[in-house]
Amino acid sequence: MKEIIDQLIKFRDDRNWKQFHTPENLSKSIVLEAAELLENYQWGTMNENKENIKEEIADIVAYCLLLCDCYGFDIKDILKEKIEKNEVKYPIEKSYGKSNKYNKI
Amino acid sequence: MKEIIDQLIKFRDDRNWKQFHTPENLSKSIVLEAAELLENYQWGTMNENKENIKEEIADIVAYCLLLCDCYGFDIKDILKEKIEKNEVKYPIEKSYGKSNKYNKI
């Protein structure tokens, strides 16, 4: 992952784009790409386009990695921490086979 | 990353949640988490909460990794492919210091 993060940062810096990459602008961009991903399923699943889905996931994760760079977060660390929190929020016996939110289980 | 992906899948399967994780439902979930991230900047930057931002980024990337699992995508491969495409769409000389979309440069 380190290598890809370095490529993303180089891509950004080669174009002098850091000035646009405020946390707020990156967060808006993540929402926009997430909506483009969702467009594949707007009216159901008959129009999904796998090549486009690949690109939209890549865009979302790329912006997330650039946002981590802004704040000095390590993506692996924050994922591990979140999984640990979710293990507490969603104990297996209470959430097995249920899609309810943690505050409704 | 492989280790984290395995943890995410184990978390999902321990709870028998694969049934809820259709590509469409995961895409909706990515949008929802992206909006929660954006909420940190709703009225500007005075209410941003770094602990919350960490968690929202982790949620977004976790759902992206689970969506990759649905389609059999490798996150590193799709990120590399997208960076290569973007290098063609956004040549340095044309996009240096500009935030315009590729179809407006």
Add this chain to the structure above:
Amino acid sequence: MKEIIDQLIKFRDDRNWKQFHTPENLSKSIVLEAAELLENYQWGTMNENKENIKEEIADIVAYCLLLCDCYGFDIKDILKEKIEKNEVKYPIEKSYGKSNKYNKI
């Protein structure tokens, strides 16, 4: 407003589109149009396009009116009810000049 709602419903029914207009699909569509509106401000305000903004607002409100039609909601009634609720949630003296959410005032 009644006249416009009738036009929207006629437009939908002339094309036999009610089958696609489930509440869930309309909600996804509202998110997609909202993201297209936000795209005008992705990197700040220098790329905003007023003609496009007009169209995106119209798309969002049109889908909201069609969603009201699904549930039998009257848009004026639900707006009035929400304003009344917000008057309780955000008393003037506590929220004057502050952008905090009601649970943080």
Add this chain to the structure above:
Amino acid sequence: MKEIIDQLIKFRDDRNWKQFHTPENLSKSIVLEAAELLENYQWGTMNENKENIKEEIADIVAYCLLLCDCYGFDIKDILKEKIEKNEVKYPIEKSYGKSNKYNKI
């Protein structure tokens, strides 16, 4: 509708909130409320909450009306214009019973 718009503006001005209501902030807010609406259908339709759906639709439309106020748009006019444009983009004979986007019909 005029009466409701006046109420919304009075609500905003009584709290001195116009300073927060830039077009960009309102657009972010519309996305956030749209995501809260979508949350009703995150894992399908078994968790939908009609009272909450009412409130989210009201929030979305209220922010749209406040955004119209920023730009001096009349909501009825922009809805009428959009319906006329859509009649050209989606001719009945070509779009009858199809959910395809106008550029794919």
